[in-house]
Amino acid sequence: MMLYFILFAEVLLVATALLATLLGRLDRAALWTGTIGAIAASAVGAGAAVCSLLSTEHESLRSSWPIALGEFHVGMDGLSAFFLLCVFVVSGLSAIYGAGYLRAYLGKQRLAPAVAFFNILIASMAMVILARDGVLFLLAWEAMSISSFFLVTFENERDEVRRAGITYLVASHVGIVFLFALFALFARQSGSFNFDGFADLASHPEGFATMCFVFSLIGFGTKAGFWPVHIWLPDAHPAAPSHVSAVMSGVMIKLGIYGLLRTLTFLGPPPAWWGITFVIIGAVSGIAGVLHALAQHDLKRLLAYHSVENIGIIALGIGVGLLGQTYGNSVVSFLGYAGGLLHVLNHGLFKGLLFHGAGSVIHGTGSRNVNTQGGLYKRMPVTGVTFLIGSMAICGLPPLNGFVSEWLIYLGAFRGSTSPLSTAAGISAVVGFVALALIGGLAAACFVKAFGIVFLGEPRSEAAAKAHEAPWPMKVAMIVGAALCFVIGVWPAGVVTLVGPATKALGVDIQAFNSTLGAMSAISYFAALLIGLIVVLVLLRKALLHGREVTTESTWGCGYSLPTARMQYTASSFAEPLLTPFASALHVEIHRDGPTGCFPRTGKYEEHLQDLAGECVIVPAIQWFLRTVARLGVLQQGRIQLYLVYVLVTLVALLVWEFAGPFGS
Template sequence: MSVALVLTLLAIALLVLGASLCTFLGRQDRAALAVGTGTSVAASLAGIAGAAWALVQRTEETLVLPWRMPVGAVSIGLDPLSAFFLLCIFLVSGLSAIYGEGYLRGFAGRRRVAAAPAFSGLLAASMAGVALARDGVLFLLAWEAMSLSSFFLVTFEGDREETRRAGIVYLVASHVGVVPLLVLFVLLAVPAGSFGFADIAGAGIARAGLATAAFVLALLGFGLKAGFWPLHAWLPEAHPAAPSSVSAVMSGVMIKMGIYGLLRTLTFLPDPPAWWGVAMICVGIVSGVGGVLHALAQHDLKRLLAWHSVENVGIIAMGIGVGIVGRANGHHTVAFLGFSGALLHVLNHGLFKGLLFQGAGSVLHATGTKDIDSLGGLMHRMPVTGATFLAGSAAIAGLPPLNGFVSELLIYAGAFTGAVELASPDGLWTLSVVPALALIGGLAAACFVKAFGVVFLGEPRTPAAGRAHEASASMQGAMVAGATLCAVIGVAPLLAMRLVEGPGAFVAGGGGLPGGVGTLLAAVTRVSAALVAGLAVLAALRRVLLRRRDVRRSATWGCGYEAPTARMQYTAASFADPVLKPGEFLFDRHRHADLPEGYFPRAARVESHRGDLAADRVIRPAVNGLLTLFRWAGFLQAGGVPRYLVWVLLTVVVLLVWQMGASW
């Protein structure tokens, strides 16, 4: 057993230990929080060390555990793909644990706080289990543990109606998602003769029909967890309902386990046809553009961030799509760039989305609201939260010199190389990623200018926003650490490439780092360094220029109007309107207006709400149809024994008649 695996298992053990200690500590909120945070941080350090070790050493090992289960041996293992996702899991959950220490303390005395660190530990442990599992049964068990522990986290504030609702939606969605996965593993296990991943991969699923069925099932089951459009409907409900430290983990890494599952399934299927890649690209474009447009339409900060998860998962799907198309054409560079871009975006999104959810949590903590339009001017009172949120915003918009740019650049490069090197229809498909990414980038920038600008800049729109206070030290520490990591990856992408290189090549089907990638990333470093240096020079110049000059503070220029109030500031809804208007047909739009009428108009009001077309027009009717069906079928279950006996009798008679008919 390698050191890396030992460290990882140690981390999992620590997490489970911490979780059980938390449950024993019960009502002692502070103590439970301290124990939970301590074990989580220790586990994360061990896990990060193990995963990084495995990535650098290119560890590939499988361990068959000496337990017997009804369906065969249980095995765990490490390879570059697992190690990379383990790194993401431990990194983000470690930062969130530190953040949670401060954030959850606010709930002390009001709620059973101990539940949060306990289930957070279990969530991290089960995610690590998913990444380590080397057979279908253990994988599904860990998967289920992951879904359940996150369900309890979503319903942490279960005394609120909307939270309970979100919890139910989440629970149902998770379990619907498991159905295709069950079928998938059974389907794969039949030709392989076992549930072990090594056997499945070794069986070399050659039959096109079987492989396609497996891919489609994986896309459905894992796509539901990842939040691909239109399977995302649960995501904007569940993520905002959880405490912010948990939302960070759920959006940051938990949904990425869907990506992990998809990539793992791809390693079982040796020769993907190009159309799988095209399908992934289409899914990615729809999720990406749809996600960011809906994010723009949100008024709730955490919902907005949840929708951005749909967008970023879309970007990841585009990268995977480019990778599959490259692999199908046997072009290593395209495959590597696509897959490594997608993987790096998994890490990047974990970092900046964790950071942003933490920032949103600090805002909620400080003001009691997450309604964007009742905030404003928080930068003055929360400088650290504001600055880190700004860093996260720029990173998620894919701007240099931060990390989001690097992964998007890799996907761009893969798409372009595909367009140049591959035969016409495939090349055109990979090229279609370019305008989609550009549009998503522009819209994401608009959305985060809106979110950051309306929440942190300007004047407070409500008294609550004016009374805000800065987050506690541990919360600040976690956010600063997250922002620093974003900047490090952005400025030194070659370092990040060392982490992604192994898993990227692993999924791309062997081969190493293609030539040119190193030069490209070195150039990114130069540009980033030049940006920072140029900014420093300009800041110094400005300081020199303004020294001993007349520099005054005054009111904002109101174009001649002398009595402005904070309510006159542009709101988030009005900011987003020009962007959304041309795309109006993509929403389920509700608008209600009492417009001023007559010469002496009374108070006027306009209410608008842009709903989710997929959820309102597809998912909801489907669920309603199912419910009607179930209600109709309810008469079968009358509750009395005589009725059940009638069913038994009827079944026997029908079977007898059928058998007779068959033998006749």
């Protein structure tokens, strides 16, 4: 039943996308049509997903279609419903936000494509999750990549946007090559592209599961943004309009995670090294992501690197879950998967919120550079408060939602390290535990920087001093997002109930789930206690200061009474103590030109961070590839006859291979 509601939402999205395109030059009408369609579809979809999670029934729908290979086969289980919920909640909020954000472009740029591709992106993401057929899945996956490519290149008059778009397009298609290979392998083994057939594969030949695991890790990992194949991500996310960044970073990259989890359900009991691989990928992505984020001064780029970090945290959770599954420990497995999945939702919420906040900053000041901001809180209080809540949530601080999912992963990793798993598994669980702590500490440093330098202190530029608050649709989206972060943080039991069916779809015994609920209510009590104490202290302070002298002065500067905004710490100076120790490992270029003499005139400190993975892994890999391919240059002679010979030879060879070769009939 709920499946039909989701399909209805799909139809609604595609229809409004078409309508918006037809409206063409009527920008305002196109914007409203698209937005209303997206919001309505998201509401219907999110509601249906929640109902499906609560009723925990499996649904599927099959019908033939006129295209060769595959069929139209969609279905919904706990895992799909959970990811659908994430997609619709974040997309709905971003659609509301986009209505306000895109208004700034009215009259400057055609809005219809942006609106239409946005709705198609949502629809294709939902279809990826629903698809139960390999060909349908790949089609939806490709639609998702293409529509997001057009959204990334929305401001295509800018050079860096075009470059980011191309990087993104190439990375997506390198990834999808591996997915083609993956599904071809499955189809060859099971005889059709049907997911049910994949899952029913009784026995795999030697090495089949390993090959599938590696292919899916590269193919889906590229979309998810695992280190080192994340390099498209810090370029593409800042280039896109902010509401699109929110959707891409909040949910689209999570579909890589969905694809991985779905593939894992086809592959039977996981060997230990899969889990260990996930933990290592998670730890490396997490730490590398947050360290790169520390050095960024472009607010959206900073957030993009935090997506790499959070994908790392999710991978840690999945790794712990896999290890639990390998060794038949359902509690470890549940905690790991539940933490990872909940983090998918949580990251969608707070990262969406943060990208919205960054969008408001750009909207209000016209700049993404952290170092030119400052004092924005007084000028845009709603953005400020919601950005603060998002920052605290992403650092995993109680009583917000990030804490709940990290808490579950910590618990899973700890249980994993004490349960009698193998030594390697135990060690990797400890690695997960400590990596999570280091990530948490560095993330806190990074977000104190991001929030503090942008919103607090005095404005560092004219534009920042004249900043203005965002219009109401943007404010609504941010307030709702912040409220959801808070609600999940103080009432985790409710949302963990929704994760249960998803972990069940991954083959985890649901018994373990009940034991966690008790601790979940304890988190609620302590959140209440914390808030209660804050209220009491606020009242106490008020009572104490009542009737006493409270004066306002300029900031204490050791007796210096004419402070200027330029005296403040900047993002670069804030990050310096943390970056210097990592400088050699990270390829940070530091230019220091310190003040000299008794009356120094100038002093300069600059740092530039190249992406380590890009510089040390991807670029050499591409160069090697180009060198190798160059050897094929002899084939290119520029004569049409010769090319026709190639075609003929290939055709004959294929025919011979088909009818006389090892696969001959």
